[in-house]
Amino acid sequence: MAATTSTSSITTLHKNAHKTNFPSSRNPPFKRTNLHLSFRVTPTFKSCSATKFNEVVIDEEVERIKRLQNGSDVRGVAVEGEKGRTVDLTPPAVEAIAESFGEWVIDGIKMELGQLKEEVRISLGRDPRISGASLSVAVFSGLKRAGCLVFDMGLATTPACFMSTLLSPFVYDASIMMTASHLPYTRNGLKFFTPKGGLRSTEVEEICDRAARKYANRLAKVSATVDAGAVTRVDFMSTYAKQLRDIIKERVNHPQHFDAPLTGFKIIVNAGNGSGGFFTWDVLDKLGADTFGSLNLEPDGMFPNHIPNPEDKIAMSLTRKAVLENSADLGIVFDTDVDRSGVVDNSGNAINGDRLIALMSAIVMKEHPGTTIVTDARTSMALTQFITQRGGHHCLYRVGYRNVIDKGIQLNKDGVEAHLMMETSGHGALKENHFLDDGAYMVVKIIIEMVRMKLAGSKEGIGSLIKELEDPAEAIELRMNISSEPRFAKQRGIEAIETFRNYIEEGRLKGWELDSCGDCWVSEGCLVDSNDTPAAIDANMYRAKVWDEEHGQHGWIHIRQSIHNPNIAVNMQSSIHGGCQSMAKTLLEKFLLASNMDKILDINQIDNARATEIPIEFATAGTFHGEIHNTLGWDAKYEEMQITLTVRCLSGSKFCRNLL
């Protein structure tokens, strides 16, 4: 085995589903005319015109619109710029989807009230993507076609869109957020809300099916000319920010500075040029915090600095550096639309993924001893231990933030108190906050705890709450592309995953056993509900415990269909070095090759993982004198500083053995 080593970073220490029939068109009168927008919608598909109608092409277009559904979101390519990907999220497609959503909302209200509502009001917010302005017009137009009144919130966040359905005086009947989260500038998408929460996959599927039929009808007839009509511009973000400020003020209840409870705190925000800048000037600054040194606050739809994503290594490294350089108490990283966040403690330690779940669990378990925490099933065995040792329960459930949140909602309905639902991607929702995944609200909870700790006399940072959490020795994620035409990829993926389940059940993979994933009411094999009203499955997935005679259970393997792409994701974790490599070997030899799945799946990454030792990462701390040159291009001289050193190395290498 080649002994290669690298030092990766140096840091200083100091539904209620509305099952509806679609309504007939309706056009209530519009009362406001603050902003008037109009545009001409002309389908861009050259091979399809009113005169040359070709059924095959139309079928393809219908399929293409249906494929814009990505789990509980709509996502697609909105501008050119990606090799091999054509633009599919076109204004006509967006218009048809918005119209179908408007109709779905109207229908739901009608069913609930038993009559039509005179005005159905829907808001639209968006992140700063360059396609946002033109696609917004398509949304306005579609909503107007459905007969809704439209309210333009401009630059907004996903959680704010939901809150616009609840907070007075706005209380919209529904809201749409236009965003593609952390995906590149070329993409865009839609998320949908009613006052009951975000729409589920099945509901979005219903809307996209309806939109596809609408779209096909239009292609077959004439190009539509649409007047987006009256759109009222509203400032909702100020109301949302005030609500966050009020929560911090009231819950901290500072004895000296009630209105400025963050006086004396230095907080760095890295908004990644997404929608999160407001949190700096409209929340933190107004509460007295010093936010000097914050990064990438200006919205820029090209995301010139890095992808706004708390899981992004560059985003985290830059934030850690800013925290240390400014001796800040906390660093905050938001994703583009602020439904996710990650933080950095005052020692420069990154807190995202499992660590963020542990931190939030520690805070929530103080308030609700014994509560159940719901996560996806890619969390470490150490996280389960962290939660259970503090008296909590850990329910591991399906990947996909809506699945995790919905599981929590269901548990609460069934009489099991679940106060925190959180995915490793950073989507976190609290029962106290309408089960809404809100990156800003998560940070609000962390800030409140940080101030309370200081008021109680603690000199430690927020990271001290999770110092007992151990990292797994090895953790990797691999992907296997499905070789198939796009429209058959989903079915092929299901076949592969179900074959995997059968192989385990038949005992063909020695030491692997289907995992029931803790405190959830799911059948053996986990992640498939066996209760009376099982949740709809948006992607098939299983987790298996992995054992050997010497170590007992040392890890797990999780295999699932990707929500967004035609591939299968394989996650593995192990508490022993070499554990993931041995899992990759078993997966390849005893399953993929033995079952001929290698004929439909690209097994390259699994093959590489079988052949290569997984690099291990660990941190060490000490006092350092001298110069630092790091890979991000910043250099520094220090007379003396405490450092933690994160090292990546191969366990077989001499360097690694010496360090271990």
Ligand SMILES: O=P(O)(O)OC[C@H]1O[C@H](O)[C@H](O)[C@@H](O)[C@@H]1O
């Ligand atoms: O299926 P993948 O491509 O891995 O994506 C899975 C992820 O997609 C989005 O980012 C969702 O917000 C997450 O909830 C989900 O975990």
